[in-house]
Amino acid sequence: MDNAAPTGPALRPLRIGDTAPDFEARSTAGPVRLSDFRGRWLVLFSHPADFTPVCTTEFVALAREAAAFDARDCALMALSVDSLFSHFAWLRMIRDRFDVEVRFPIVEDPTLVVGRAYGMVCAQDSDSATVRTTFFIDPAGTIRALSCYPASVGRSIPEMLRTLDALQAIDAAEGVAPANWQAGDALLRPPAQDIDEVFAAEGQADWFLREATPRKGERR
Ligand code: BEZ
Numbered sequence: 001m002d003n004a005a006p007t008g009p010a011l012r013p014l015r016i017g018d019t020a021p022d023f024e025a026r027s028t029a030g031p032v033r034l035s036d037f038r039g040r041w042l043v044l045f046s047h048p049a050d051f052t053p054v055c056t057t058e059f060v061a062l063a064r065e066a067a068a069f070d071a072r073d074c075a076l077m078a079l080s081v082d083s084l085f086s087h088f089a090w091l092r093m094i095r096d097r098f099d100v101e102v103r104f105p106i107v108e109d110p111t112l113v114v115g116r117a118y119g120m121v122c123a124q125d126s127d128s129a130t131v132r133t134t135f136f137i138d139p140a141g142t143i144r145a146l147s148c149y150p151a152s153v154g155r156s157i158p159e160m161l162r163t164l165d166a167l168q169a170i171d172a173a174e175g176v177a178p179a180n181w182q183a184g185d186a187l188l189r190p191p192a193q194d195i196d197e198v199f200a201a202e203g204q205a206d207w208f209l210r211e212a213t214p215r216k217g218e219r220r
Helices: 053-064 066-071 084-098 113-117 157-172 195-200
Strands: 041-046 074-080 106-108 132-137 143-149
Touching: 041 157, 053 066, 053 074, 053 084, 053 157, 066 074, 066 157, 084 106, 132 157, 143 157
Parallel strands: 041 074, 074 106
Antiparallel strands: 041 132, 132 143
8 A cells, every 4th residue: 555645735834733634554553544543542653764773762662661552542653764564674673682562553654755744854854764753643633742853862751651641631621731740740720811810819829820629539
């Protein structure tokens, strides 16, 4: 199957709030279509190349944490310019060397049709490798967070899980997640939206800096 070009206009870089462009492609887990993941969270991420040091450590770490993503009802999908058979050979090497099976799909994107639509390749870059871009896509297919790291810096899997936890927590309760927030910590209230609320607040900073009231039975 040739990669089916992502649908919808991609005239500017994708941003938070955009619908993740749909695509179909071959992957190590068989043919995949992005829209088939609707109803679950999805972390879609690119890596520069198979058989490279940082990428190998990322895939080993992600495969070892696959159950943690699953527990959050979140699927993983990787993508690079390498061929399907390169992906297979790399996953076989990872299994034999690190004793862990990468079971989430790795998409082949030899023409970079998906990578370009998602801004995973620098347009002016002569190198066709994708950078380490990560998209957090919610069950409705909306991009809720994204990050971009250079080829030389590996991603933090705990930070990926924390981002997912924060997005899921703010969807479940009206609140915003402060710096260094971890699952189980209090959320903050979204800031006041009108001057009456500002004047009515008790403390000087309470109109913009206050913990959200947990819903009945909600864990702190
Ligand atoms: C790496 O994964 O180690 C890597 C990939 C591409 C360029 C540099 C490093």
